[in-house]
Amino acid sequence: MAEIKSTMDLVMERAARMGKASHDDLEQEDTRKHGMKLAAEFLDSKVDNLMPAVSELPGEKQMAARQGMVQVLLRNIFLPRDEIAKERTEKAAQGLVELGGGAGDLSSICAEMQHILGQYNQHREQLKEQLEEQVRIQYEQLLAQQRDGMPGESMNPELALQAKIKEEWTRLETELSDQYNQALEQHKATLKERLR
Numbered sequence: 116m117a118e119i120k121s122t123m124d125l126v127m128e129r130a131a132r133m134g135k136a137s138h139d140d141l142e143q144e145d146t147r148k149h150g151m152k153l154a155a156e157f158l159d160s161k162v163d164n165l166m167p168a169v170s171e172l173p174g175e176k177q178m179a180a181r182q183g184m185v186q187v188l189l190r191n192i193f194l195p196r197d198e199i200a201k202e203r204t205e206k207a208a209q210g211l212v213e214l215g216g217g218a219g220d221l222s223s224i225c226a227e228m229q230h231i232l233g234q235y236n237q238h239r240e241q242l243k244e245q246l247e248e249q250v251r252i253q254y255e256q257l258l259a260q261q262r263d264g265m266p267g268e269s270m271n272p273e274l275a276l277q278a279k280i281k282e283e284w285t286r287l288e289t290e291l292s293d294q295y296n297q298a299l300e301q302h303k304a305t306l307k308e309r310l311r
Contacts, residue, residue: 146176150183157184157210158191158203165213181214185310188214189303192228194235194295204232215310224309228302235295242287250280 150169156162165184169177191207193200208225215221254276 142176143179146172146179147183147186150180151187152183153180154184154187154210158187158206160206165210166216169214181310184214185211185307189307192299192303194292194299195232201232201236205229211306211310218309221306221309224302224306228299231295231298231302235291238295239288239291242291243284246280246284246287250276253279 149172153162153165153168157165162168169180169184172180188207188210192204195201195204208229212218212221212225254273257276
């Protein structure tokens with residue numbers, strides 16, 4: 116319910132701003148939304164390059180369109196869990212470099228972010244393998260205890276271990292994601308500042 120109220124508050128605030136907004140402000144907002152749409156189309160491979168789309172706009176609208184594009188591209192840099200998401204983050208980084216005119220510092224920041232994303236996936240897989248190995252050892256111990264007539268955790272050790280695995284994996288993955296998201300957010304803040 117709090118989330119719904121928060122969304123309603125945002126809608127009401129925006130409506131109040133729009134009531135006070137000048138014609139120029141409304142045009143800037145429309146242009147920013149147009150930039151957001153172009154960036155989304157770029158990410159979906161419907162638009163090949165962002166700069167030609169920006170340069171087609173009148174000079175006074177180009178900055179607002181770029182701001183919208185940067186907002187969408189930065190939002191699409193996240194910790195990927197599959198190949199499709201990884202490709203999307205790479206494409207978003209490519210778009211940011213393009214908007215920055217291929218500046219070396221932007222390229223290096225984006226390359227560093229891609230390195231962080233690669234490390235995250237590698238670290239995530241290592242943690243998962245370690246957890247699976249620990250669980251396998253525990254499972255073998257529980258089976259041995261049951262064979263020897265010793266009381267185990269439950270009559271069905273496999274179910275107990277599956278619950279433990281799920282709980283432990285959720286905890287580990289959350290901790291790992293928090294660490295890597297923090298590093299990623301620092302780079303994204305630098306990019307946002309640089310692409311103003």
